[in-house]
Amino acid sequence: MERLWAPWRMQYIGGEQRPGCLFCRVIEHPDDPDAELVVWRTEGAIVMLNKFPYNPGHALVAPIKHTSTLEELDDDQGRDLFGALRRTLQVLRTTMKPDGFNAGANIGTAAGAGVPDHVHLHVVPRWNGDTNFMAVIDDVKIVNEALSQTAAKLTRAFAAT
Numbered sequence: 445m446e447r448l449w450a451p452w453r454m455q456y457i458g459g460e461q462r463p464g465c466l467f468c469r470v471i472e473h474p475d476d477p478d479a480e481l482v483v484w485r486t487e488g489a490i491v492m493l494n495k496f497p498y499n500p501g502h503a504l505v506a507p508i509k510h511t512s513t514l515e516e517l518d519d520d521q522g523r524d525l526f527g528a529l530r531r532t533l534q535v536l537r538t539t540m541k542p543d544g545f546n547a548g549a550n551i552g553t554a555a556g557a558g559v560p561d562h563v564h565l566h567v568v569p570r571w572n573g574d575t576n577f578m579a580v581i582d583d584v585k586i587v588n589e590a591l592s593q594t595a596a597k598l599t600r601a602f603a604a605t
């Protein structure tokens with residue numbers, strides 16, 4: 445994956461990590477501040493925007509089950525997760541019109557997982573030339589505002605069909 449320059453990730457690197465599992469927290473507590481970024485829930489999976497995105501629409505698709513790796517999901521849980529991934533690609537393609545996607549999982553801290561205890565898939569929309577575009581965005585406040593707007597837009601899109 446080509447490296448994107450995302451200055452607001454400095455906030456992430458510099459701290460502001462809250463204790464406990466992010467995914468279990470928003471699954472169990474819909475009133476948690478981070479649950480604002482949840483755009484879709486199904487019986488077996490949850491889709492939320494990454495608070496520290498590499499690109500607009502950067503989504504995280506996680507199973508409801510708290511487990512650190514994909515092979516611990518049973519067939520139903522795996523099907524639910526993959527179904528949520530397909531739906532996420534479909535909604536992002538329709539609403540954000542990307543030219544491509546990076547989609548995949550970082551499993552384990554050694555592989556770069558930010559939440560290593562709860563496995564999740566990253567879906568990053570990509571646009572032709574987006575590495576250049578990203579370099580000009582350097583205001584965290586603007587990005588955060590865009591994040592909640594994007595969350596509201598995607599929540600409607602997931603609910604629409």
Ligand SMILES: [Zn+2]
Nearest residue numbers: 465468510562
């Ligand atoms: Zn968890």
